[in-house]
Amino acid sequence: MAERSRRTVRDLRRGNRARVxxxxxxxxxxSRQELGPxxxxxxxxxxxxxxxLAAEGLLEEAGIVDSDGGRPRTLLRVAPGGGLFVGIDIGETRVRVELFDLSLTELARTERLLAQHGYDVDRIVxxxxxxVADVLRDAGADPGRLLxxxxGVPGIVEREASGAADGRGAVVHGQTIGWSAVPFERMLREAVDVPPEVPFFIENGAKTxxxxxxxxxxxxxxxVAAIALIGSGVGASVNRGEILDEDLSNAALEWGHTTVQVRGxxxxxxxxxxxEAYAGAEAxxxxxxxAGGPLPADTDDEAALAALLAAAYPGPGRTAPDPVAVAILDETAEYLGAALADLVNLFLPDRILLGGWAGLLIGPHLLPDIRRYAQDYALKHAAARTTIEMGHLGPDAVTVGAATLPLSDFLARGGSRPATAQDPNNAPGPARTAATALRSRTPAG
Structure with missing residues (x-):
């Protein structure tokens, strides 16, 4: 009974810290007065x-405001220097690694380009x-401050039950890149030079x-928002902003592998x-x-998509648009519009956002057509309440989202530090969304 009492008191204290x-x-x-209500x-x-929290370096003063008829009130904020996060995007064309402070301000970044079809897991590790070593070095950061x-990875992520014999942690099933039950978390823990208590959080890239x-x-x-990730491949997530439970609030979908053409x-x-066989950049x-486009067979996806767009939209004073390129992009817009209509009919989102590096390239050209096709294929009432827009965070969105995974866990824990091997009661749990963000963030450079 005494042990249960201690656990309850600890959990109550942690919950209060998390709320603040x-x-x-x-x-x-x-201010403190505003924090009460x-x-x-x-x-x-x-x-x-x-x-x-202030004694632990997690809160700091952020100025003073006048109070009607009373003493001035001190404003408080989360201290950016209270800790560090690493966000990593295992993309289709590159591995992007960024280091962030507690406010998710970027401190350092590096990229590793991937050769075409270069998804060898040992190379990725x-x-x-x-x-990770480079961004810590470039920022002059102490690995001991990592929270x-x-x-973010392509594919389906599964987690073993606590206490599994082989301790593989997160396992990735990435069929399109040739990963079958890859024990990715275990491999990273064995390879990455960070303190052993630093937790790893691995999720589908569309989810991040x-x-x-x-x-x-x-x-x-x-x-409810559906966010589409269009890169070399295609994925999506459906997000419910007011629900804190992760399983309900942010679900990854293998949307790219829904059928849009029978016998296609x-x-x-x-x-x-x-x-994905029609709307991904590789496709x-x-x-x-x-179709005879002027591309060497070994042209990578990014260069090929840029060339396709340049051929279809040459700009004023240049040659006429290539009709083959125009037809391919119009067909792509129709497939995307029809597939987005499926998301509209299934999930009734009030907002759909297009992201991913390829989505950001084609979106400015194809968005009006994508909207029109989505309207044609979706149920009218459902489509009328859905807007389709471009994502706001640019090409770094997956990396930023990856960093929110440990941030979310850290906030939910009330600012507790990563667990040590000697403290099993403080072991990392699943990441949970803390709340819907109500302030804007400037995308990292």
């Missing part, structure tokens, strides 16, 4: 929690190891993109007629090459 940190993170700066805590509890490493847009970008304030093109997943490159 989350409110200041998403709504701050706030915002968190539902008493003034005594607020004073105790603020004193603890080496890129992550050297990338977690978040990673969705979380970033919901917290800091175009999804803010949406009740062969997809790299092995099936036929998938959206657009292949379709243009098959």
């Amino acid at each position: 940190l989350q409110r200041l993170y998403f709504d701050g700066p706030l 915002a968190t539902g805590l008493s003034s005594g509890s607020i004073s105790n929690v603020v004193a603890e 080496r890129h992550v190891r050297t990338g 977690g490493i978040g990673i 993109l969705g979380q970033a847009e919901m917290w800091f970008g175009g999804g803010r304030g949406a009740e 093109r062969r997809c790299r997943c092995g099936s036929i007629g998938c959206l 657009m490159r292949e379709r243009w090459h098959e």
Whole structure:
């Protein structure tokens, strides 16, 4: 009974700290007086929690405001220097690693380009190891201040039950890149030179993109938002901004492998007629090459997509648009519009955002047509309440979203530091969304 009492007191204290940190993170700066009604805590509890967090370097003063008829009030905010996060995007064309402070301001970054079809897992692990070492070195950062490493990956992520014999942690099933049950977390823990207590958080890249847009970008304030990631492949997530439970609030979808053409093109997943076989950058490159587009066979996806867009939209005073390129892009817009209509009919989102490096390239040209086709294919009432826009966070969105995974866990824990091997009661748990972000964030340079 005494043990249960101690656990309850500890959990209550942690919960109070989490309320204060989350409110200041998403709504701050706030005064102590404002924190009371915002968190539902008493003034005594607020004073105790603020004193603890400030002593630990997690809160700092952010100025003073006048009070009507009373003493000036001191504003508080989460201290940017209170800790560090690493966000990593294991993309289709590159591995991007960024180091952030507690406010998610970028401190350093590095990229490793991937050769075409260069998804050898050992090579990826080496890129992550050297990338993390590089950003810590470039920022002059102490690895002991790391609060977690978040990673967005292509494919399905599964987690073993606690206490599994082989300790593999997060396992990645990336069929399109040739990863079958890859024990990615275990491999990274063995390779990356960071303190052993630093937690790793591995999620589908579309899911991290969705979380970033919901917290800091175009999804803010949406009740339900669908975020599409269009790169060499295609994915999506559906996000419910007001629900804190992760399983409900941010779900990754293998949207790229929904069927848009019966007996259609062969997809790299092995099936036929998938959206990804038409709307991914790799598929657009292949379709243009098959139609006689002026591309060497070994042109990578980024260069090919840029050339396809330049051929279809040459600009004033240049040659006439290439009709083959125009036809391919119009067909791509129709497939995307029809597939977005499926998201509209299934999930009734009030907002859809297009992101991913390829989505950001084609979106400015194709967005009006994508909207028109989505209207044609979706149920009218559902489509009427859905807007389709570009994502707000640019090409770094997956990396920022990856960093929100350890940030979310840190906030939910009330600012507790990563667990040590000697403290099993403080072991990392699943990341949870702290709250819908209500402030804007300037995309990292």
